[in-house]
Amino acid sequence: MNKNKHALYLMISMGLFFCAVYLLDAYGNHYYQRVSNLMMIYVILTVSLNLSNGIVGISSLGQIGFMSIGAYVSAILTLPPGLKEHWLTGLPHWMSTIQSGLFPAMILAGILAAAIAFLVGIVILRLQGVFAAVTTLGFLIIVKVVAENWMTVTRGGRGISSLPTYTNLWWTSAVAVITVYVVLRIIRSPYGRSMLAVREHDLAAQSIGINAPRIRLLAFVISAFFTAVAGALWANLIGVVSPGSFYLWLTLLIIIMMVVGGMGSVTGSVFSAIGFTILLELLRGFENKIAVYGISSIIFAIVFMLVIIFHPDGVMGDREFSWDWFKRITPLF
Amino acid sequence: MNADFLLKIDALSVSFGGVKALENYKLSLPPSRILGIIGPNGAGKTTLFNVLTGFIRPDSGHIHFNGQEITRWEPYQIARLGISRSFQNICLFGKLSVLDNVIVSCQIHERTSFLSALSKTRAYKKNEKALREKAWKLLCVFGLEKHADRRAMTLAYGDQRRLEIARALATAPKLLIIDEPAAGMNPNETQDLLDLILKLKEKFNLTIVLIEHNMNLVMQLCEYIQVLNYGRLAAEGLPLEIQQNQEVIDAYLGDTNNAGSN
Numbered sequence A: 001m002n003k004n005k006h007a008l009y010l011m012i013s014m015g016l017f018f019c020a021v022y023l024l025d026a027y028g029n030h031y032y033q034r035v036s037n038l039m040m041i042y043v044i045l046t047v048s049l050n051l052s053n054g055i056v057g058i059s060s061l062g063q064i065g066f067m068s069i070g071a072y073v074s075a076i077l078t079l080p081p082g083l084k085e086h087w088l089t090g091l092p093h094w095m096s097t098i099q100s101g102l103f104p105a106m107i108l109a110g111i112l113a114a115a116i117a118f119l120v121g122i123v124i125l126r127l128q129g130v131f132a133a134v135t136t137l138g139f140l141i142i143v144k145v146v147a148e149n150w151m152t153v154t155r156g157g158r159g160i161s162s163l164p165t166y167t168n169l170w171w172t173s174a175v176a177v178i179t180v181y182v183v184l185r186i187i188r189s190p191y192g193r194s195m196l197a198v199r200e201h202d203l204a205a206q207s208i209g210i211n212a213p214r215i216r217l218l219a220f221v222i223s224a225f226f227t228a229v230a231g232a233l234w235a236n237l238i239g240v241v242s243p244g245s246f247y248l249w250l251t252l253l254i255i256i257m258m259v260v261g262g263m264g265s266v267t268g269s270v271f272s273a274i275g276f277t278i279l280l281e282l283l284r285g286f287e288n289k290i291a292v293y294g295i296s297s298i299i300f301a302i303v304f305m306l307v308i309i310f311h312p313d314g315v316m317g318d319r320e321f322s323w324d325w326f327k328r329i330t331p332l333f
Numbered sequence B: 001m002n003a004d005f006l007l008k009i010d011a012l013s014v015s016f017g018g019v020k021a022l023e024n025y026k027l028s029l030p031p032s033r034i035l036g037i038i039g040p041n042g043a044g045k046t047t048l049f050n051v052l053t054g055f056i057r058p059d060s061g062h063i064h065f066n067g068q069e070i071t072r073w074e075p076y077q078i079a080r081l082g083i084s085r086s087f088q089n090i091c092l093f094g095k096l097s098v099l100d101n102v103i104v105s106c107q108i109h110e111r112t113s114f115l116s117a118l119s120k121t122r123a124y125k126k127n128e129k130a131l132r133e134k135a136w137k138l139l140c141v142f143g144l145e146k147h148a149d150r151r152a153m154t155l156a157y158g159d160q161r162r163l164e165i166a167r168a169l170a171t172a173p174k175l176l177i178i179d180e181p182a183a184g185m186n187p188n189e190t191q192d193l194l195d196l197i198l199k200l201k202e203k204f205n206l207t208i209v210l211i212e213h214n215m216n217l218v219m220q221l222c223e224y225i226q227v228l229n230y231g232r233l234a235a236e237g238l239p240l241e242i243q244q245n246q247e248v249i250d251a252y253l254g255d256t257n258n259a260g261s262n
């Protein structure tokens, strides 16, 4: 039966994927490890954004605000106690004496961001379209301003450095796989069908018993959770968090990745995040070589515009990757 | 209270700014009937449906359904209680498949836990399969099963109208309200629609309220008719009474030769 075959293909590709993770983690040089880690983090961010913006259709520009929250939570939790007492004088005593590992930090980051998303969502998700876009952007700005000014907890504009770099390729790739799995399962469940219905026609969805604001809130909260986990991974990969890291550039980058992959297509987001990470690295190398600075941003923008002109719905539209489709485009298979 | 009536509406008024879309509207509808609502454009027919399904809050008045007051309920609550509707301007989930349009409606009374969806428990899979089969059967009743995998927005106009009714029925309503189902249909399609509605009523034991401009359809289908004009009840009665009511003829039906040509 086809289904068994596809399960086999999936297991083989997962096996290959984790073999690659093993090889890179054990023998890869630092540069390739760094780029692969970023790639996985971008996959998590793009897929999460797609859940709120593509699947349920919230025009959110504020998701990177949740990444910032996640990164700061993890930074505060994992910073060595000596530095905490020195820098983050606003923390309660018990917090400045402990140092958490990556996993609890990640989970707490996710939960706190989800709780904030819940509160923010109750207010914002009554609004739609442009109004939602403007208010979520407002949220992003507020998060940045708080990070810049809450000196005794975030260390303001100087940021928090000397974080332990716990994050490795096993962590990032495992979280990426889990994120993709969870979001795909949601889409194919009654919850996901309700989300798609709400995106397609809010009123009609309500008329068949769907509590549209609640479904939107659910997607928003889950999206915030994974986005914050990505933030925690990021903080403990780079070793430094500062307010400017989680702002407009990253917001724009992730939106472009999502749109090019196809709003509503999870696998599209995965391919797009992978493709753009590689493209950005190639362009950076190219830029350094010919020493015409800024050229990479221009090429990046051109690639984005070309895709949007010729594929307005993104490369995958709202379809998902399937083995049948894969066979059709790769005749040697 | 009102055990004899499935739907009871008292002194219902709605206004938009200065426009009185509905004024002192009343209805007592026993179960298992087909009620027709007619009236010229802008008479307030669709507004009545919107109030009934919770999309518009009335200025005053009361709505009781199945013995419960539902006047200020949310649309999704009203749908879960058993009132389902189709829309005058087709409102399908355009990019979803025809089958998914119905499945998402079938799941209205399901309570799936989030964890069982993530872990694909056996009960969950069984439930999903049952939903699919239920939706498929419903598509078969409407003769739409051959289009099951197509996106809803690619269907022909008449099929879209029928899919809307199928989706409304998938919530297993007690009361089905349909807004101009025959709009844009040719006489053949209209006849098929008439047969279909009668069949549905029997099969699913429905009470139906129907807005329609096509007089042939209304007169053949409905057991009782209300005429709205400028938001007010201009007349009500059996189809024959309505056809002979001079006021109605003047206000709305006009030349009887033309009745049904719209």
Ligand SMILES: Nc1ncnc2c1ncn2[C@@H]1O[C@H](COP(=O)(O)OP(=O)(O)OP(=O)(O)O)[C@@H](O)[C@H]1O
Binding pocket: B016, B019, B021, B039, B040, B041, B042, B043, B044, B045, B046, B047, B048, B088
């Ligand atoms: N949401 C709204 N906001 C403002 N005015 C409205 C709204 N909905 C309806 N109206 C007005 O209320 C009146 C009744 O409209 P309604 O749509 O109920 O008429 P109708 O009987 O369904 O007409 P038709 O046969 O054209 O569908 C009209 O004057 C219309 O312009």
Ligand SMILES: [Mg+2]
Binding pocket: B045, B046, B047, B088, B179
């Ligand atoms: Mg109308």
